[in-house]
Amino acid sequence: MEPYWLCGKLVDYRGLLGEGCLRIAGGRIVELSKIPKPGEGVRDYIGKGVLVAPGFIDIHVHLRGLEQSYKETEETGGWAAARAGITLIVDMPNTVPRASTPDIVALKLADLSKAPVDHSLFAGIPESQDLEGVSRLPIAGYKIYPNDLLELRTSKVLREWRGLVVLHPELPESEMIIEEKVWSRGILRGCWMEAVSLEVVASVGPVSRIHVTHASCPATIVLAKKLGYSVDVAPHHLLYDYRDGDGCMYKVNPPIRGSGEKASLQQMLLNGVIDAVASDHAPHALWEKSDPLYCSPGIPWLEVWPWIIHRLVSARALSLGEFHRLVSRGPARILGLKDYGSLHPGARANLVVYNPNIRSRFEGPRHSMARHYPSIMQEVSGWPVEVIVGGVTVYYMDQPVHAKPGINPFTSRMLSRPA
Ligand code: DOR
Ligand code: ZN
Numbered sequence: 001m002e003p004y005w006l007c008g009k010l011v012d013y014r015g016l017l018g019e020g021c022l023r024i025a026g027g028r029i030v031e032l033s034k035i036p037k038p039g040e041g042v043r044d045y046i047g048k049g050v051l052v053a054p055g056f057i058d059i060h061v062h063l064r065g066l067e068q069s070y071k072e073t074e075e076t077g078g079w080a081a082a083r084a085g086i087t088l089i090v091d092m093p094n095t096v097p098r099a100s101t102p103d104i105v106a107l108k109l110a111d112l113s114k115a116p117v118d119h120s121l122f123a124g125i126p127e128s129q130d131l132e133g134v135s136r137l138p139i140a141g142y143k144i145y146p147n148d149l150l151e152l153r154t155s156k157v158l159r160e161w162r163g164l165v166v167l168h169p170e171l172p173e174s175e176m177i178i179e180e181k182v183w184s185r186g187i188l189r190g191c192w193m194e195a196v197s198l199e200v201v202a203s204v205g206p207v208s209r210i211h212v213t214h215a216s217c218p219a220t221i222v223l224a225k226k227l228g229y230s231v232d233v234a235p236h237h238l239l240y241d242y243r244d245g246d247g248c249m250y251k252v253n254p255p256i257r258g259s260g261e262k263a264s265l266q267q268m269l270l271n272g273v274i275d276a277v278a279s280d281h282a283p284h285a286l287w288e289k290s291d292p293l294y295c296s297p298g299i300p301w302l303e304v305w306p307w308i309i310h311r312l313v314s315a316r317a318l319s320l321g322e323f324h325r326l327v328s329r330g331p332a333r334i335l336g337l338k339d340y341g342s343l344h345p346g347a348r349a350n351l352v353v354y355n356p357n358i359r360s361r362f363e364g365p366r367h368s369m370a371r372h373y374p375s376i377m378q379e380v381s382g383w384p385v386e387v388i389v390g391g392v393t394v395y396y397m398d399q400p401v402h403a404k405p406g407i408n409p410f411t412s413r414m415l416s417r418p419a
Contacts, residue, residue, distance in 0.1 A: 008045030015321030055087025078115025100124030283370030
């Protein structure tokens with residue numbers, strides 16, 4: 001692809017950077033300039049009422065695939081992300097079969113390459129004999145689920161793996177509780193379960209970097225920070241409390257909690273204590289969500305969630321810079337990817353050009369196979385005009401452009417990875 005210039009009102013985690021132009025070549029931003037240099041193509045958004053920002057990064061998605069391709073696939077989920085302006089996604093290993101052996105992890109990574117956006121995977125905690133084989137693959141790190149927490153294989157990962165480990169902060173007991181209503185879930189799966197799970201990890205004395213995902217309780221965030229761990233929150237814990245809706249649509253793990261927890265989480269987000277927002281996009285078939293006995297947990301946000309969080313910017317509660325820190329710079333730092341999440345020269349040219357002033361209704365997903373949505377998802381502020389991955393347009397004016405430039409950024413980092 002020929003080098004070109006992309007001009008517009010630039011913004012990233014530092015806030016509004018003013019009008020300027022990015023020179024894009026070889027999939028990267030190679031230069032920033034007030035005006036484009038002559039002789040090369042220009043895409044000019046100056047004066048069009050839009051902002052040019054780093055693409056969003058979602059470090060917690062379930063794209064399913066394998067035997068659960070009836071719920072979502074790497075391709076459908078990848079396109080859902082592209083539509084929303086999310087240009088890097090990290091998939092989770094609670095697949096069927098579980099992605100915790102070299103063969104299945106390799107298969108999942110190959111399937112992820114069908115996504116039009118950049119991608120990687122957190123591997124499940126492997127049995128001891130598989131740790132070396134899985135660690136050699138281009139994974140973003142490992143994921144501890146409640147059922148892994150007290151197992152020897154988990155201590156081994158925490159003591160030997162010098163990369164990132166993501167913790168689902170609950171205890172194994174939380175997965176055994178069957179008889180639950182939405183209002184009682186927060187009590188049966190109390191906040192203490194989150195805090196204790198962090199203490200279990202800390203007691204191993206990990207050499208891994210620890211990240212706590214979808215913290216639903218203020219105390220979890222305080223403890224994570226005290227232990228030097230990074231922490232993200234999910235949109236549902238920020239936006240809902242258990243009075244907002246009952247029934248299966250609102251069932252998630254960890255559970256939606258009370259108005260006090262929700263208000264504290266929002267306050268912590270606005271005060272800059274939280275490192276990222278991550279969706280926990282958890283697609284299920286409609287029959288799994290509509291059968292009250294089955295009732296699979298999770299909300300499928302991927303095609304829309306950044307624009308629900310953007311409502312906080314429109315309401316002037318969250319600054320523009322903080323928004324971009326939470327949805328791109330913060331997640332990039334958690335992943336240890338220095339060349340993602342900013343408009344610095346050298347960064348991968350993953351960009352979202354968006355109109356911040358649009359107020360619209362989300363009429364449902366176009367790509368994601370999960371079709372059940374709580375009503376709060378319908379109110380949207382802001383929407384992408386153009387979504388660019390590695391310098392290539394993948395979505396334009398809310399229409400997919402059938403280019404597939406997605407890469408796994410951890411592939412190129414394999415050589416520099418410590419043993
Ligand atoms: O609500 C949830 N759904 N929480 C999880 O931890 C897993 C996820 C899923 O995979 O459906
Ligand atoms: Zn999850």
